[in-house]
Amino acid sequence: MTSSGAFAPKLGIDLQGGTRVTLVPRGEPDEESMQQATDIIRERVNGLGVSGAEVVLDGSNIVLTVPGEDATAARDLGETSKLTIRPVVQVVPMADPFNFEPTPDTAGDQAAAEKAIEDARAERQGDDQAALQQKLNTWNCPETDLLAGVDNPDQYLLACGDGQKYLLAPQPKVDGAPEGPAGYLDGEKIQRDSVSAGFDQQRGQIQVAFRFNGGPVNASMTWSQLTQEYLNQQVAILMDNEVISAPVIQGVTPPGSQTSITGLDDMDTAQSLASNLRFGALPVSFEEPNVDNVPASLGQASLEAGLLAGAVGLLLILGYSLLYYRVIGLLAFLSLVFAIVLTYGVLVLLGNWIGYTLDLAGVAGVIIGIGMTADSFVVYFERIKDELREGHKFRSAVPRGWKNASRTIVTGNMVSVIGAVVLYVLAIGEVRGFAFTLGLTTIMDILVAFTIMWPLVYLASTKPVFSKNSMNGLGAMEDLRVKAAAEHRSEASRRNTAASEQAATTAGSTPSSQSKGDDA
Incomplete structure (x- = not known):
């Protein structure tokens, strides 16, 4: 049940293919017994950490599908025990x-x-x-x-x-x-x-x-x-x-x-036996199971195409970050790459420890979670801009902006985590895979924002070279503020000059008017 890479996450049925085991009951058990047997097998699957498995009641049979080509675990799950x-x-x-x-x-x-x-x-x-x-x-x-x-x-x-x-x-x-x-x-x-x-x-x-x-x-x-x-x-x-x-x-x-x-x-036999004892015996017994191979619905080519699309997306984010935030945008991009590597490593470890498998829905959850990580960077940088608009220097605007942005980042991400947890608890099948990876990447977002992004940007703000307006897109707000102030002073001076000229003109015309009145 592993992917071919030495350091790669285990892939789900839709990406890797798998094994389908059909359990045909002996005799004619009633519908309640078959539903109970299905629930017990599903509990055994969860207890053994066989992630990505599907257990469904198909008419009078139970169909169990697991990732990979090894049907031994699936056969054991169908034992009456x-x-x-x-x-x-x-x-x-x-x-x-x-x-x-x-x-x-x-x-x-x-x-x-x-x-x-x-x-x-x-x-x-x-x-x-x-x-x-x-x-x-x-x-x-x-x-x-x-x-x-x-x-x-x-x-x-x-x-x-x-x-x-x-x-x-x-x-x-x-x-x-x-x-x-x-x-x-x-x-x-x-x-x-x-x-x-x-x-x-x-x-x-x-x-x-x-x-x-x-x-x-x-x-x-x-x-x-x-x-x-x-x-x-x-x-x-x-x-x-x-x-x-x-x-x-x-x-x-x-x-x-x-x-x-x-x-x-x-030990595998012992763990399988312990799981079966823990969740109880099946109320029905089954014939010798029928085993079939399930081809991957997407396959390696589709997976590689998805990875290529992700790489192109990262390059676009890099270009936008450099164009809009300049060198500070590069620091944000490095933090984003670290979040991706960290999430990837956790998925690999979960695959080795508990047998977690990554399916297409899980990939979607990772992509959305990484997008939320990029949103956190934007929130922080815009808070820094707000501080610059209020007249603070770049060095002082960085910690002041973080103080406000950190609360927003945590609050927004916690809402996503709560939603992911609720979805994971209430949903079944592939939707749970989406909820799990979404929650995981959201937690990685908070971790990276506090331990990588904020320290890097703060360290950059202490270096004169990064504080130059030509080196960061954030400091340009300072130029705009100075320019706006100069324009404001120029406009005020022009208005004062115009007012003085108007007053002088009015004062010069008043005596002439009075003399005409006297002649009348």
Whole structure:
């Protein structure tokens, strides 16, 4: 699920392509069960950090699409993941660990699928322990376990795991639990927040640790009693009827204590198992999934064209900045480039840490966020111009302008962050990718404005060469102010001269008027 570059973000399905896994349920589950299964798989996707994945209910099937060509993670997400516990009656090694009983092909035939499940139950389950013990040696493990999640908990069971064949006793019932499927000691009684995957330093093994619930339905007490009853005997822990661990109980587990599953292949397997336990078992089981490759809807050529367009846009911003703000505009452009590099680095790290994938909607969010970063620079520089109009020198106008601009920058960006958070919480799919990158680049905008742009411009204002009006477009306001003041003084002088001439003319004409009056 990675892009081809060594230091590049992981790309989404629309840019990289991906894998589509179609899960076809066994039997005829109702609509509520299928919707619940869809929600659980979606939670598993989020819990594993499989970013960019799509989970939809398509008729009676669940379609899961993940970036990349590796379908292993998608297959694991579709596992029923029903954890059960059964005491071990007998265990024998498989004669040939690579020889499995073929599974009947029942795809598209509902009646045949149901008959295959009933045949498997009749062959592998029953109340007669002796009869199943005789069958254990000659029975072959199935290629696909048709009883996964649908076995009878009150009967003995033949199961397999790690090259061994097991005869298992019925599932223990939990004291205080209601009758029916909810009354047995299984994964539904696990404390969800107690599940964790890690490495046991003492045993030197990868493990998944968890605790059973207490309270009125005290599964923790039932597990403690089970470890006491089967002390020095094996108890099997099964996942979808496959024995994943069958430890010998070496001591009584006190109620509320931690239980662990060991013997897992690798940490990825442990994390997948922990995620499935944390979000619960699926209410339905599925046939062997159908896997298809999904081609990229945009492809590498479209991605390169988008990057070229972005580069052209940056060059236009550089030209405009130099033309309008001169050298100070160059500092703003350098800050903008730093914001882009910082955002890119964060996206790469998120891809490595949590599997975040960048899709087309996410690219749009980055572009808009970078545009808002350029807006912050303009806001600051225009505030400096305001200070210059009021008569301040360039050096004093820079910090005074920042004092006013910083509040505007923070307020405007916080509105965008709040909008991005609300959109991310309420939306689904690609819209969430847009909201995430928009919020991320907006936060980068605030960070760069305070730590890069403002210090650079302030440092430039302390250097005489940058304070020259010919070196920055901001200082030109000072020339305009001086020119305007000179023009104002010239206009005032002209008006005073004109007024004086008018007064002299009026004074010269007054005696003549009076003499004419006397003659009359």
